[in-house]
Amino acid sequence: MNKRRVWITGTGLATSLGFDFNTFSRRLLAGESAVQVVVDNNVNGEFRSPGVLLPAAPVPMGWQEAEFRRLSRVQQATLWCCSAALSDSGWLSEVDHTRIGMVLGVGGEWIHHWEADVFHGGDEIYRGEEQHSLLGVTQQRLGLRGPATTIAAACASGNYSLALARSWIERGLVDVCIAGGIELVSPICRAAFHNLRALSRRVDDVSHASRPFDRGRDGFVMGEGAVAFVLEAEHIARRRGAKPLAEVAGFGATSDSYHMIIPSKAPGHTAQAIRNALADANLEPSYVSYINAHAPGTPVGDDAEARALLSVFGAHAATIPVSSTKSMTGHLLSASASIEALASLTAIQHRAIPPTINLDDPEHDLCHVPHHSLDADVQVVVSNSIGFGGSNTSLVLRKIA
Amino acid sequence: MTDCDQPAHMIEIGVDGWGYARLTFDEAQGLRKTIPRWAAADTAHHFFKHSDEQTILAVQALDNAIERHQLTTDFHDWAVISAPQFLGRLAGAATYHKFLKEGTHGVSLHTIPQHSLHSVAGAISVLLGCHGPNLGVGGGPRTISDAILTALTIFDQRQSSGVWLICTGWNFEPLPGRDGKCATQAVCYAFALALTPASTTARCGSLRMQWDGVGLHPLSTSTISVAQIVEQLVRLDSLQLPCDLLWPLEWGATALLRLVPLVQPPLHAVSAQEPSQ
Numbered sequence: 001m002n003k004r005r006v007w008i009t010g011t012g013l014a015t016s017l018g019f020d021f022n023t024f025s026r027r028l029l030a031g032e033s034a035v036q037v038v039v040d041n042n043v044n045g046e047f048r049s050p051g052v053l054l055p056a057a058p059v060p061m062g063w064q065e066a067e068f069r070r071l072s073r074v075q076q077a078t079l080w081c082c083s084a085a086l087s088d089s090g091w092l093s094e095v096d097h098t099r100i101g102m103v104l105g106v107g108g109e110w111i112h113h114w115e116a117d118v119f120h121g122g123d124e125i126y127r128g129e130e131q132h133s134l135l136g137v138t139q140q141r142l143g144l145r146g147p148a149t150t151i152a153a154a155c156a157s158g159n160y161s162l163a164l165a166r167s168w169i170e171r172g173l174v175d176v177c178i179a180g181g182i183e184l185v186s187p188i189c190r191a192a193f194h195n196l197r198a199l200s201r202r203v204d205d206v207s208h209a210s211r212p213f214d215r216g217r218d219g220f221v222m223g224e225g226a227v228a229f230v231l232e233a234e235h236i237a238r239r240r241g242a243k244p245l246a247e248v249a250g251f252g253a254t255s256d257s258y259h260m261i262i263p264s265k266a267p268g269h270t271a272q273a274i275r276n277a278l279a280d281a282n283l284e285p286s287y288v289s290y291i292n293a294h295a296p297g298t299p300v301g302d303d304a305e306a307r308a309l310l311s312v313f314g315a316h317a318a319t320i321p322v323s324s325t326k327s328m329t330g331h332l333l334s335a336s337a338s339i340e341a342l343a344s345l346t347a348i349q350h351r352a353i354p355p356t357i358n359l360d361d362p363e364h365d366l367c368h369v370p371h372h373s374l375d376a377d378v379q380v381v382v383s384n385s386i387g388f389g390g391s392n393t394s395l396v397l398r399k400i401a
Numbered sequence: 402m403t404d405c406d407q408p409a410h411m412i413e414i415g416v417d418g419w420g421y422a423r424l425t426f427d428e429a430q431g432l433r434k435t436i437p438r439w440a441a442a443d444t445a446h447h448f449f450k451h452s453d454e455q456t457i458l459a460v461q462a463l464d465n466a467i468e469r470h471q472l473t474t475d476f477h478d479w480a481v482i483s484a485p486q487f488l489g490r491l492a493g494a495a496t497y498h499k500f501l502k503e504g505t506h507g508v509s510l511h512t513i514p515q516h517s518l519h520s521v522a523g524a525i526s527v528l529l530g531c532h533g534p535n536l537g538v539g540g541g542p543r544t545i546s547d548a549i550l551t552a553l554t555i556f557d558q559r560q561s562s563g564v565w566l567i568c569t570g571w572n573f574e575p576l577p578g579r580d581g582k583c584a585t586q587a588v589c590y591a592f593a594l595a596l597t598p599a600s601t602t603a604r605c606g607s608l609r610m611q612w613d614g615v616g617l618h619p620l621s622t623s624t625i626s627v628a629q630i631v632e633q634l635v636r637l638d639s640l641q642l643p644c645d646l647l648w649p650l651e652w653g654a655t656a657l658l659r660l661v662p663l664v665q666p667p668l669h670a671v672s673a674q675e676p677s678q
Contacts, residue, residue: 042501042504043503045504108513108518125493125577128574130487130542134541149538149539152540157519191508194505195510253560254533257526260524388513388514
């Protein structure tokens with residue numbers, strides 16, 4: 001089958017570094033940290049942890065503020081992102097006569113929904129009468145009538161979203177598709193990851209808590225946010241004069257098949273996912289201009305990924321810049337791949353590579369970009385996202401000439 | 402401005418095996434120490450200790466498919482897609498109860514890994530040694546549609562020679578009491594399909610999705626449940642006749658699952674007792 005090329009032509013975001021692409025890019029390239037002290041009150045008093053919280057999403061065009069604020073936080077963030085992405089790409093006014101698909105990466109929708117409901121005095125979990133998913137509500141509110149699905153592969157969810165949306169466009173199911181991920185963190189979610197000993201304990205030094213690839217890393221910092229992209233077939237984007245941000249050129253995915261919680265220390269399957277993505281994009285490793293690493297700041301995860309990169313890129317690993325933007329945004333779990341695809345677009349569009357802040361003492365011999373951004377003509381980005389339990393994905397984004 | 406009239410309006414893939422399971426909540430609980438014979442050799446005996454009940458049912462349906470069709474395929478590069486429905490309701494209720502009582506330290510570290518949307522697929526990927534993609538889809542009221550759509554289109558990734566699609570759901574939801582324990586007579590259903598590209602010789606049938614090129618339809622609210630599909634599979638077993646399951650997807654497409662019966666009867670891993678409903 002002669003496949004259509006698929007372009008990203010719009011973004012919508014609700015992040016701690018901004019609610020529009022240019023603000024996000026400016027702050028990311030400036031190396032701003034969004035990490036703060038998060039305080040959860042419970043029966044034992046205060047539980048304090050480093051984290052990144054999302055401010056209230058802006059009200060999308062055409063909505064009344066009071067009506068919008070009656071929606072849940074997660075619905076507000078999702079609707080804002082999808083609406084903004086459609087608006088940015090020029091499709092918002094076309095929803096009535098266009099089959100627009102939607103792939104939403106969200107891992108703990110119902111667990112979080114029930115928790116929020118219980119803490120607000122509700123009893124939905126005890127009644128079992130749920131009728132509307134986040135996906136359904138978003139489709140209905142935006143008037144979208146194309147195929148849609150919720151998907152989850154833990155922290156790799158956002159890359160799967162983009163890959164599946166690309167597949168639908170290639171297949172001709174849709175001409176236009178929204179793809180993205182969302183994560184809002186609840187007190188129980190923070191507690192669960194804390195008890196897993198996956199989180200950084202630097203609560204007295206939060207701005208330095210997220211330190212991927214640094215020898216002093218001690219776990220990740222959980223973040224909140226949502227990102228949506230609009231993807232469309234190249235020929236349609238060209239026909240309507242849309243401004244492309246990048247081509248979704250390749251995707252690779254593997255599973256460690258090792259453990260439900262513990263990541264594999266062996267880098268082989270992560271490396272294979274990267275190789276698959278490069279092969280899918282028909283690119284040699286030497287063509288890569290920038291690697292946006294998954295690197296959450298955990299001792300085992302960063303090490304395994306670094307070794308995978310060295311394995312795939314060989315001698316080129318010494319010259320291809322690598323950074324982990326989680327050092328600034330925190331780890332957005334279901335939305336982490338999406339925000340990192342956004343950071344990759346930043347690199348392509350703003351011709352600069354975002355840094356890994358807090359990288360004082362790199363453990364691995366990679367071409368790091370510590371502390372400050374680096375000007376570069378970025379043509380091809382590899383963005384890795386590795387899900388909890390060994391779900392490895394790699395995405396290739398290519399600049400459109 | 403749409404261009405959906407090209408290039409094709411149908412996707413079809415083969416079904417190389419199928420199986421199902423139907424168990425009461427208590428029956429599922431009783432299988433926590435049962436490790437399937439095909440599981441990786443180093444699988445811990447307590448693998449299912451913290452699993453969601455839907456994971457246990459998914460594995461039973463998978464076991465039924467493997468045994469029923471005597472599948473000896475190497476699943477090393479296969480993908481796993483799971484489509485649970487309202488996963489983690491009981492675990493969630495127990496967790497909230499404990500959190501309110503004990504605070505942060507009362508939250509189990511298994512809450513997220515075992516009861517997130519990807520958890521069922523993750524468990525099967527580990528058990529079966531599948532190194533292809535693994536992901537969860539759906540999770541809510543229309544999980545079957547999400548599952549079919551994803552399973553049919555993930556083949557475009559060209560990185561797997563097959564996909565296990567496992568859908569699970571309750572007919573009567575296991576509603577928790579205020580103590581977090583199951584307070585209803587719940588029945589869990591699951592079915593598993595071994596899907597292969599249409600170009601291969603599928604032994605057991607096909608899965609197809611069709612849609613029109615340009616039409617836009619009001620989003621439909623009608624859907625099919627896991628329980629309805631399992632009941633059809635039970636019927637297929639008893640009548641030994643080919644079975645066509647046709648249902649609409651929300652966006653105007655239709656899905657068709659065409660299965661042929663086995664010459665030999667199913668082996669095991671199906672609930673011995675008819676659940677009382």
